[in-house]
Amino acid sequence: MVFEDIYKFFSLSINSLSALSHRSAWFANQDSFNDPFEGIHKISESYSIEELLGFAESELVESMNIEPQEARKIVSEKYSDRPDEAEKSILELVYDMHRVKKEHARNLGVLSTSADIPNHSRSHIFNMLMWSHYGDGLRGFCINFDAKELYRSLAELNDESKFSWAKVKYDSKPHLIELLSVSDDNDFSYIEALQVKHEQWQYEFECRLFCNKTGLKKFSEKSVKSVYIGEKMSSDNESLIIDLIESNYPHAEICKVKIDTESYGIRVGKKI
Numbered sequence: 001m002v003f004e005d006i007y008k009f010f011s012l013s014i015n016s017l018s019a020l021s022h023r024s025a026w027f028a029n030q031d032s033f034n035d036p037f038e039g040i041h042k043i044s045e046s047y048s049i050e051e052l053l054g055f056a057e058s059e060l061v062e063s064m065n066i067e068p069q070e071a072r073k074i075v076s077e078k079y080s081d082r083p084d085e086a087e088k089s090i091l092e093l094v095y096d097m098h099r100v101k102k103e104h105a106r107n108l109g110v111l112s113t114s115a116d117i118p119n120h121s122r123s124h125i126f127n128m129l130m131w132s133h134y135g136d137g138l139r140g141f142c143i144n145f146d147a148k149e150l151y152r153s154l155a156e157l158n159d160e161s162k163f164s165w166a167k168v169k170y171d172s173k174p175h176l177i178e179l180l181s182v183s184d185d186n187d188f189s190y191i192e193a194l195q196v197k198h199e200q201w202q203y204e205f206e207c208r209l210f211c212n213k214t215g216l217k218k219f220s221e222k223s224v225k226s227v228y229i230g231e232k233m234s235s236d237n238e239s240l241i242i243d244l245i246e247s248n249y250p251h252a253e254i255c256k257v258k259i260d261t262e263s264y265g266i267r268v269g270k271k272i
Helices: 014-021 049-064 068-081 083-106 128-133 147-157 179-183 189-193 199-204 235-248
Strands: 005-010 024-027 041-044 109-115 141-146 163-167 169-171 175-178 196-198 206-211 215-218 224-230 253-260 265-271
Touching: 005 128, 005 147, 014 024, 014 235, 024 109, 024 206, 041 189, 049 068, 049 083, 049 179, 068 083, 083 179, 083 189, 109 215, 128 199, 128 265, 141 147, 147 163, 147 206, 147 215, 169 199, 175 179, 175 189, 196 199, 224 235, 235 253
Parallel strands: 041 175, 169 196, 224 253
Antiparallel strands: 005 109, 005 141, 024 215, 109 206, 141 224, 163 206, 253 265
């Protein structure tokens, strides 16, 4: 992972406290995201008959374990006899394969975090919009993770789970998926669609961690570098979360985040 620090903003809840106390992070599926445009894409339906027949030949070779010459003969004869029917049949196969890949991407586990903006002088912890939208208007908290340790420990502590990560790209147009790309086993177009969001979300500078399974995933104590507590959190909740952090992450720094009225922004208070 190229980032040194990544951040996860939370509102205070039973779920967020439980995950923190168990040194775990929740990997959610696409349907639970707050952006209704998640995974939006457009399929390019341009193709030539030659490309479509070539697709069918490749699939026959793969599924029937036959030689390319034999597959070419079978496809050519079917197309010569009934071209419209053959084309329709191949396209049905193509769209079935698209549905499978789309469903696979939909069921992946995703942990959304934010990274520091390159060449920006201030940490992402000063992002007012993140505190407003995800930190419950400074009533919540933010965890600063050591990105490399988090990624390393996730892979080590979660058997049968596979992880990857990607920076989110921001665009004004939906992700484009080529119609016949599904024939390639190394094609991840639908997963790539989960790595693209509209440019209005650019303030998040999001880094996403992916897992082949949803649910809670364990991470190491050393993954948490510091925890930032919003100044509007109640004193009882603040005491609760401080006790939880000190018990589970004794090396993590605990800081207070406050409104800076002079600069119309965020400032970090003294370490607690």
